Amino acid sequence: MVSRHGRPLAVLTSLFFMWGLITSLNDILIPHLKALFSLSYVEAMLVQFCFFMAYFVVSLPAGWLLQRIGYQRGLVIGLCKIGVGCLMFYPAAGSHAYPLFLGALFVLAAGVTLLQVAANPYVTLLGDPDTASSRLNLTQAFNSLGATVGPMIGSVLILGAADHAAGTAADASSVQGPYLALAALLFVLAVVVALFRLPDPRRLAENRAELSGSWPSATAGEGSLWAHRHLVLGAVGIFAYVGAEVSIGSLLVNLMAEPQIAGLTVSEAGKWLSLYWGAAMVGRFIGSALMRKVSAAKVLAAAGLVNATLIAVAIAVSGPVAMWSLLAVGLFNSIMFPTLFALAIEGLGALTSRGSGLLCMAIVGGAIVPLAQAMLADHWGLLPSFIVPLVCYLYIAHYGGWGHKPVGPAVGEIRAGLAGGTTAVQGA
Template structure:
């Protein structure tokens, strides 16, 4: 089984890496564009608002598109869309227009959304259901590797320009080169994905059905019922909203926070390099979490991680200074297991409703648009460090979900998970 699914897992892992890198570059864009266009925190946070709003707008159409095109072609379209979004940074920088940057980010994020809707539930299917959380954590460790590389590259290629812009006008062209290189890599990866043979998701579902219930299992048994009747799914969507919002809020404002004299007094480029620790800790934590959850309940690990992060943020707000910087960087370690664990817990037992449930969870990623904007509003009026109370509340809710909210209370569904319905076209990659 492991050897049979080795190639598709390797392909998916490369996609996780790329969208991790691209997403974390937003944390570098925010301080750069804030300096370039003299923006408030709220205005600068429109970068994340436009990026993550795409998840809300595109998630359901992405599910429909995957059904029409098939899984493999959908991945190719997603990669191509991200590449086009990267190319749009070139004219945006040339025109020196902030709205064009935001438009490019929306297009780029639309492609990432298509990949997310497909890849997360597909990984849960490539193996035993009991190890789905562990498998997602393992593949998303490479997402964190990409997110670690992103700030390091961006700090050198992009934020250096912001640091040299003191008393002068920053040069928007510093974003053109990095995003052109990214576009080329994405188009190349799209060609590779188009040539690799991937298994049909329907056949994987049928294999699980045969294992659990025999070859006579009904393919329609899991179609009945409403998503909203599954309490653990609905509360899981709120947990995804809270998690993505908290993670993005902290990552987006850490560079500015580390630049404050009362905290660390770092330059933007130097702070951008330290930001890699935030994402690097998440990468390490996912490898640890993947092993830990083979022995400890995933829900218990999630609850403990939520409580620890809430305590770290409370410590940062109370103490300030370098302690605040290190406490907030340490949050990344405990962020590590949250998204894939919540995702897997929320989809548990949904059967053939899994594809729709996955779409709902991906829509909840819009938390990355709303929560950072709320924190930015508080930062503009109360101060940057006190505004971190917003992600603190998010982590308390996540701890609640791990402790109690994940427990299913909706109708029992015995049908194995079906991540994507992609008739006919999906067979192209089989």
């Protein structure tokens, strides 16, 4: 079954790689645009605000669009939309206008959201349902690979110019070439996906349901999500996790460039940032093996406590220790999103698809939490502001220890709910 779908899976995996690369480039854009436009941390963090707000705005319309036009066309439209967003960087840089950069990022992120909503459930359907989690972890590993490569490319092509930025229009042009190249690559990939004969995911879902005998019941979608305490607390956990991960990644370059921390140039710091995302990729494989012997909830609680401790050490000690402690956070971030997601939808039965939608919307934490940390950075200083992600990880540790335990209606058939809806999972 897996070999039969090997080529479609390879095509989808390339999409995971691309949106991982594009998303991590935001961490390079932030210090560059901050220097270019002389922005405060709050103003610079509008990059992530506009990007992740698209998840909140676009997720539900994206699901509706996919139902009308199909998954394959949705993937093509998503790639084209990302390409258009990349093209918009050219006039934004040419006119030296920060609001145009933010508009371009929102358009780009809307396309990424559409890819997320379509590609994640698509991958789970391409093969044996018993190995769906394995396939999704594989594709998410390539997402992490893209997130690791992104800062390497950006540090050379974008931040190399930021080291000499003097706030002139000429400095803004350093983003034009890389984003034009990305746009061209995305449009080529859109043509490949359009011409490729991908299997119909709806038919795959129907065949799977027929074979397993787990058709959705007539009562599917009934009941209240809010009656499931572990789901609601899990949504808060997703909000906190995405917010903390994005917040740290967004500010690490500026922190490593401070003389009292590491004194690196921003281009050098951008290269070191790749360790943060690369550690997350490695951690996926370690965590997957560990959770075969230890419960997922315990691993999540331990990872949350370790990350909170690493950040506390960074704040207390400062210097190079702070840099290495914060880079190490990426390793323990790795298992958090899929584990939070799985624990939060446990026992939802026919409500699983609606619960998945709620969790997807909680990704908006990537817009809100970095903005909160930026406000503290402007008033308290950059290193003390990391208390914001520290609190987020303490909450995640609490959820892994106690908050994940289902309290609410009786446990239903999870697969029945999964067969009736679309799950949008981010490979963070």
